[in-house]
Every structure is written in structure tokens, then in C-alpha cells.
Amino acid sequence: MYGEDARTIAELSIDDYLYPDADIYNVSGLPPIELPPPTCDLAHGRWVFDNESLPLYREKECNFLTKQLTCLANGRNDDLWQYWQWQPNNCSLPTFDARRFMERMRGKRLMFVGDSLNRNQFYSLVCMVQSILSKGRKKVVKRGSNTIFHAKEYRATLEFYWAPFLVESNSDDPNIHSIEHRIIRPERIEGHAQYWRGVDYLIFDTYIWWMNTADIKVRRPDSRSWSEHDEVPRIEAYGRVLKTWSDWLNENVDPARTSVFFMTISPIHIR
Numbered sequence: 245m246y247g248e249d250a251r252t253i254a255e256l257s258i259d260d261y262l263y264p265d266a267d268i269y270n271v272s273g274l275p276p277i278e279l280p281p282p283t284c285d286l287a288h289g290r291w292v293f294d295n296e297s298l299p300l301y302r303e304k305e306c307n308f309l310t311k312q313l314t315c316l317a318n319g320r321n322d323d324l325w326q327y328w329q330w331q332p333n334n335c336s337l338p339t340f341d342a343r344r345f346m347e348r349m350r351g352k353r354l355m356f357v358g359d360s361l362n363r364n365q366f367y368s369l370v371c372m373v374q375s376i377l378s379k380g381r382k383k384v385v386k387r388g389s390n391t392i393f394h395a396k397e398y399r400a401t402l403e404f405y406w407a408p409f410l411v412e413s414n415s416d417d418p419n420i421h422s423i424e425h426r427i428i429r430p431e432r433i434e435g436h437a438q439y440w441r442g443v444d445y446l447i448f449d450t451y452i453w454w455m456n457t458a459d460i461k462v463r464r465p466d467s468r469s470w471s472e473h474d475e476v477p478r479i480e481a482y483g484r485v486l487k488t489w490s491d492w493l494n495e496n497v498d499p500a501r502t503s504v505f506f507m508t509i510s511p512i513h514i515r
Contacts, residue, residue, distance in 0.1 A: 277338055284335035292331040297339055299326035306371035308384050308393070313367055342373045349400040357440065358449035362507065365447070366391065366404035366446040373402070388438055389418045404441075407436045408453045411491050414470045415453070427461040427470050428452065430484035437492050446497070449507035450485070454478055 280286065303309060303316050316323060330337065354369075356362040370393045373381055381396040389406040406418040412432040414422040454460065459475040467473070492500060493504060 254306055276327075277344070279506050280332065280337060282337040284332055285333075286332050287334035289330055291328045293324075293327055294329050295327045298329060299373040300342075301368075301375065303371075306374060308370050308374060309367055313364065338425045340372060341454055342376045344398065346373055346376065346395060346398050347404075349395070349396045352398065352444040353401045353403060354445040354447070355405055355440065355443065356447045356449075357405045357407055357436075358410065358507070359406075359451075359453055361448065361452060362449045363404050365404070365507075366402065368391075370402055386418075389416065389436070391418075405436065405439055406417050408450065408452045409485060410436070410448065411485050412436065425461060426456070427463050427473050428481065428485070429463045430490075431488050432467070433492050437496070441496060443502060446504075447505045447507065448489070451509055454482060457479075457495040 248304045271342045303314050311317070327485060335461050356366045370384070373395070374393075377395055383394050385392045385394065389403045391406075393402040395401070406416070406421075408415055408421065409426075411425060411428055411430055412431065413428040415423050416436075458478060460478050460481045461473045462480060462481055463470060463473045464475045
């Protein structure tokens with residue numbers, strides 16, 4: 245779908261960058277839920293149609309969606325895509341329970357970090373849980389690159405942080421980032437990462453924005469402006485970014501407190 249260069253990036257192993265021995269963070273005090281056995285291969289399965297338990301929310305009932313994200317309001321004629329769910333071949337996934345999820349989130353922060361694919365995940369999750377929250381006890385606040393959904397009854401937040409390359413770039417403005425020549429700083433991440441500290445669940449992605457050209461522009465380390473840059477093979481720059489990102493995690497994140505996830509390739513979300 246994305247071509248040979250995309251497959252090369254896809255073959256990179258995150259295990260080569262992340263710490264291998266992180267403890268699993270568990271929340272106790274809730275009734276047990278049946279989870280897939282460790283032997284279950286979640287990656288192999290099929291999409292099944294389910295018009296009984298799906299959709300988990302309806303677009304018109306979620307006031308937190310921006311106009312850009314309302315497919316039906318923007319003219320999509322069918323809605324059957326909302327009724328498909330992933331079914332692994334040899335096991336079953338538990339049905340999403342908004343109340344159970346928010347109980348596990350009580351007093352915690354969950355943050356999506358990355359590009360518009362993770363932004364979509366953030367808004368979908370907000371819509372999946374907002375219906376169980378009392379009116380006047382939920383709101384979205386935008387602070388620069390950070391969009392925060394407050395669930396006051398649970399003292400919890402769901403958040404999205406705009407960082408399409410994870411590291412610093414000239415596309416970091418959350419509102420104005422349609423730039424013809426995108427330039428990154430592969431070894432500079434603190435400008436973003438300072439906002440990730442203290443989060444209980446971090447979910448990262450960076451992929452779609454790497455698919456424009458064979459090479460990517462990299463700002464020189466001692467440069468004074470974005471105009472001073474070099475062209476670097478995309479796969480090389482991507483590896484440098486993952487190393488900077490994983491080094492920061494190793495130095496700043498306690499795996500006993502914070503769970504870290506990295507989302508891999510996703511289909512494009514525009515037609």
C-alpha cells in the first residue's frame with residue numbers, strides 16, 4: 245500500500261529501541277475480566293460484522309467531535325463501517341465497557357502522542373466514554389499542542405499531544421502544519437517530552453508523515469534557522485528519531501508506574 249520504503253520502515257523492531265524488561269502495571273480492586281490467553285495471536289484474525297453491540301457511540305451524540313472528524317455530517321452516505329470489529333482467529337477480545345475503563349482510569353492520565361491518526365484515536369475514546377459522565381462534569385481544554393478531556397467524576401484525563409514526528413520539527417504547530425518542506429531535529433525531543441512526564445499511559449505513533457518523499461530534511465545540529473538543513477534517507481532519520489525517543493523513555497519513565505505503547509502502521513484515514 246505504501247511502497248517499498250514503507251515496508252522497510254515497518255520492518256524496524258521497536259524492541260531494538262525500548263527497554264525489554266518493563267514491569268506490567270496492574271490496577272487491583274475491580275472484578276476480574278476475561279482476557280485473551282497469552283498464547284492468543286491478536287495480529288491474525290478477521291473483521292466480523294456486529295450490529296448488536298456496535299457502534300460504541302454515535303457521531304451525533306458526541307458533542308466533542310470537531311467538524312473535521314464527523315464523517316456522516318460531512319456527507320458520507322453509509323454507516324455500516326461502524327459495525328465491524330476485529331476477531332482474532334483463536335480467542336475473543338472483551339467488549340469495551342466505558343464504566344469499567346473509567347474506574348481503571350480513576351485518578352490517572354492517558355495521553356496519545358503523535359499525528360492525526362492518534363488524534364482520531366483520542367477523539368474516538370472520548371466519545372466512547374463521555375456518555376457515562378454527568379453533564380457539566382466533562383470538558384475539553386486545549387493548551388497549545390495538548391488537548392485535554394477532563395472527566396471530573398473520576399479525576400482522570402484523556403489527552404492528545406500533537407508531535408507528528410515525536411521529535412521537534414517545523415510542523416509542530418497544532419493548527420498550522422501544512423508545510424511544503426517539513427524539517428525535523430532527530431536528536432531534539434525535550435520541547436515535547438517535558439509534557440509527557442507524570443502520565444500513566446503513553447500511546448505513541450509516528451508514521452504517515454514519513455511517507456511523502458524518499459529523503460527527509462534534517463536540521464543541522466548547530467544551525468540558527470530551519471533553512472540550514474540536509475537531506476537524509478528516510479529510514480536513517482526514522483531510526484535516529486526512535487533512538488532519541490526510546491533513550492528519553494529509558495531515562496525519564498518509570499515502567500512500574502507508566503505503561504508505554506507504540507502504534508505501528510495504520511491505514512490512511514482520508515479518501
